[in-house]
Amino acid sequence: MKHKQINYSKTHAKYLKKLKTEKIIIIFWQIVVIVGFLGLWELLSGTGAIDPFFFSSPSRIVQTIIELGRTGNLFIHMWTSLYETILGFLIATILGVLIAILLWWSERLRKVMEPYLIILNSLPKIALGPMIILWVGSGTGATIVMCVLICLVITIISMLNAFISCDNDKILLMKSMHANKFQILFKLILPNALSDFISVLKINVGMSWVGTIMGEYLSSKAGLGYLINYGSQMLQLDIVMASIVLLCILAGGMYFMVSPFEKKYKRS
Amino acid sequence: MESFLQYKNLSYFYQTKESEIHALNNINFVVKQKDFASIVGPSGCGKTTMLSLTAGLLQPTDGEILLNNKKIEKNDSRIGYMFQRDHLFEWRTIWQNIILGLEIQKKHKDEKTLCFAEELLKKYDLYNFKNKKPRQLSGGMRQRVALIRTLVLNPTLLLLDEPFSALDFQTRLKVCDDVYQIIKSEEKTALLVTHDISEALSMSDQIIILSSRPASVKKELKINFQGKTPLEKREDKDFGKYFELIWRNLS
Incomplete structure (x- = not known):
């Protein structure tokens, strides 16, 4: 940080200090919210104000995670979900952009496909679940297909809009x-749509997790969605809550992996 | 008189869902080589259509446009087009913007054209901004970059579609002057379309006034200020006289 050696005027130093204080206040309150929430939860379930059988508690969640980790299944479930999500995310994003390019290229094709895209976009993809299981069989394949279906149409529509708004x-x-x-495509349309592409990436991180969890609810033998489903059927809310916590961590991590791209490209 | 750019009985109709619109009707005029000509006319009279036809982006319904006695073709390489806004690509540096046309025409590895591009940058005070992004430049500089981007392709005829309309008044006078000097020193023939009478007057050797739709040539004027710059012309005593003459013909 070389520029710190420059002598700022008093008012500027004051301004910088104000910015810094503001940042500290925000972080402080963020910590207060999480600690308060977890503390209250622990307290209420510990004193029996809420039934830990239905609401679990932070300490029980940690215990469950450790236990699941020790039996070894935890990593299989996490890895399965992560693998399905990343694969679905990549397939949907790449395929979606390619289809959008195709539709940009041919105006006639675009006009022909327009009503079908609109219908596919408004169709709740979960409705296709039973069919997917019949066609690709239950398990990882079905989950990836579900994940792709959920992300694909929105990718096509967003990217196509970005292309034709040039x-x-x-x-x-x-x-x-x-x-x-x-x-025109490579020197203008594609670079021009870069910031929209990054927005699509961010949306798809969220959507692909929706797809994976839905797919695993429908039919699966492993994954965090499976674990949640299993936990609720066995009335083991600790497992459900632990899975959700892990899901938060994975989804958040994936989002933060995309966000550096945003910082790099969105400003230009 | 040697005619360089020649409009012969030019007519143009364009189609909309509702009807067929007669935009241009039997337009005839010539522009001399290295002259600066302006087309003025009431708004919506088809000035931009004239430019699109001249650029070869549209084909005339009737009549023809000759450049150096050769009919203008679709995407004619002898023609450079400058738009209302600079349309610099934000993701490219100034240098990359300038060689965009060269890249497209696969001339970006040709030493001679690259040297020419560098020369232009140096000559018009943009060399230090070579590696900057467009958003770091002022409106006037951006418009100069846009002009150089057109000039590196070495067109014989430059078309300008209200290239200053997006600038504020102060910048506009300055850029007007700059662009005029550049075009004159590169010895290009230029055709400007504008609705601003004083802009046309300060830049041109010749002004063509169009009537409202279907547009035809209402009046042609030769302007002579004995080699003054646009800014100087604005202060000339004849400026007002010309202005009134054009204004009366427009309304």
């Missing part, structure tokens, strides 16, 4: 310099 004069400019359609 300023027409910019396209004319490219044409006046004799650009062919490939050049």
